[in-house]
Every structure is written in C-alpha cells, then in structure tokens.
Amino acid sequence: MGDPFVPSTYRVHTRDIECEVLAWFAELTHIPPNEYWGYVTNGGTEGNIYGLFLARELFPNGLVYYSEAAHYSVPKTLRVLNMKHIMIKSQQNGETDYQDLYETIRIHRDVPPIIFANIGTTMTEAADDVIRIRTLLQELAIPESYIHCDAALSGMVLPFADSAPTYDFRAGIDSISISGHKFIGSPIPCGVVLAKRRYVDRIARSIEYVGTLDTTLSGSRNGITPLFLWYAIRTIGLDGFRGEVARCVANAQHAVEKLKQIGIHAWRNPFAITVVFPRPPRSVVEKWQIATDHEQAHIVVSPSVTKQQLDELIEDIAVAQEGHIQDGAKASAKTRGTKG
Secondary structure (H helix, E strand, O other), X not given: OOOXXXXXXXXXXXXXXXXXXXXXXXXXXXXXXXXXXXXXXXXXXXXXXHHHHHHHHXXXXXXXXXXXXXXXXXXXXXXXXXXXEEEEOEOOOOOEOHHHHHHHHHHOOOOOEEEEEEEOOOOOOOEOOHHHHHHHHHHOOOOOOEEEEEOOOHHHOHHHOOOOOOOOHHHOOOEEEEEOOOOOOOOOOOEEEEEEHHHHOXXXXXXXXXXXXXXXXXXXXXXXXXXXXXXXXXXOHHHHHHHHHHHHHHHHXXXXXXXXXXOOXXXXXXXXXXXXXEOOOHHHHHHHOOEEEOOEEEEEOOOOOOHHHHHHHHHHHHHHHHHHHHHHHHHHHHHHHHHO
C-alpha cells in the first residue's frame, strides 16, 4: 500500500524489491537517483493516467496534445481526468505530424502545452522525436510545458538498440510509462511509471490509517509483480536484454523480407520489432490472433516469437492469399459465363 519509498504500518510488502526495480529503470531512462519517483503499476495505461494526472495538477488549465495514433485508452483517460485536449494528425508511419503540432500549439500559445508523446505506437511502433518536440516548443517561446512519454513497448527496445534516438529524461521529458508484460513478459500485467520527484511532492498526502504517503493512483497494489520484474532484470540483465532486442529486430526484418517474397507489402519502423502489412484473409487473422486496424495488420516479434513461427505464419498467408486469388478468378469466370 502507498508510496514505495516511505515506510508503512503494514509490513507485508515488497517495497524494497520495488525500489530496486525502479532504480534499474531510472538508470535505464537516465534520471538521477535524487530526482525521480515512481512505482510498479497495473500496466502501461495506469502509467499514462498517472503522467497526465501529474501534468493536470501542475497545469490545471493546460491543453493536452496527442496524436491520432496514440493508444485507444488516451481519449478515455482525458475524459476521466476532464482535461482539455486536441488530437494531432499522424504521419503515414504513425509518427506525430510535427507541422500540425507546431501550428496547433502556435494558435494556443497562451495555454501551457501538455504533450502526450508516443514511444512506440500501438499499430506501427512509431516513436515520436522528443528532441524535435522540445525544439519546437523553444521556437514558439513556450515558457511552460509538460511531456509525458508512453513507452509501453519501445521503452524496453530502444535503450538496447545501437544508434537509437534519445527519448528519455535526457531529452527533457517529465514522466514515462513502460510496460512489464510486453517485452519483459511478466505473466501478470504490470508496468513502471517514473516522474520527476518535485512534481509528485505536490500531490503527496499523508494517510494516518496506513502510516504512509498516498502518492499512487490505487490504494492496495500488487506486491507480486515487482518480484517478477526484479527476477527478470536480475536474471537477464542489461547484456541479456541487448541480445534479446538484437534477436527480435533480426527476426522482424526476416519476417519483412519473407513477406515481400510472397508479394506482401510489409515494413517496419526503424528499430521496431513490429511488422506491418495489409490485413490478411480472415482465416489467418483468426488462427494467429493477428491484431488489425481497418485494412492494416501487424505482428509484434517479441522474445517469445521464434523464426519458425514466423515462417509458418507467412506460409499460411501465402496459402490463404493463393486461395483468395483462385476464388476471385472462379467468381469472375462464373460472372462472365452468366453474362454470355
């Protein structure tokens, strides 16, 4: 219950383990030990809610800017928090349209901007350029702002990829949410949220009933998920995660190339382990539980996905595609015969 860094009258807990996990993620995202606060959440969405909650408390009249490629929970969160917001257009790859963002903020220069940045969008794993966004705010002479990063998936990919863009606290962000059940693979949904401590101090309330500070969103929290994350980072380690990221990226590129060989227009964003391609036939979608959005589909090549699985999936797509072409040819021939 309550703040991970503050003792409580309730002594059945995993706070010490949780603090070790948070310290590991703080180092990963480059924020000094004395400047951060955080906790292990129920998942990426709770971390996003927390980041926006801090932003609202800091700037009650702030205006949230989020792209149309943001996670589906973002508009819902903004309704729950009753925050004013504007949706920004996305580029074809899922990245924020910076020109639209610039012009929209310029129109509302009198209101503190709260930027909801995507570090790995849901469908295409596009990462917004945080440094470019910071530069944009400087060009507009914006005196006060807040940047929250939704790094649910890519927060565990980009730190281990060579030459990856800077998106974390070095780039001037204020809070970040990273998932624990996506790349890391916790069997119970969880995540980590980190924020600048001085912002959290503004909302802290002392609760005599539990003898600690009320700084989290929930009351009682899951004490087991910090153990899962602690075990993963202890047994896999930085070098292990670097190796897993390299393997996943290689497998994702393998999938792109194999799909192209059968005539499927597949692609992925730089550093991404998400492979994007046109929506396959229904039989493939149902068998492989493919995530789709209108005519777009994707597969996320996480550490548990093998090259053999990818090859089997692509073979199924090829067979289904051939069957679809044959069915179309038969229907066309039947139509011609009827007309004759």
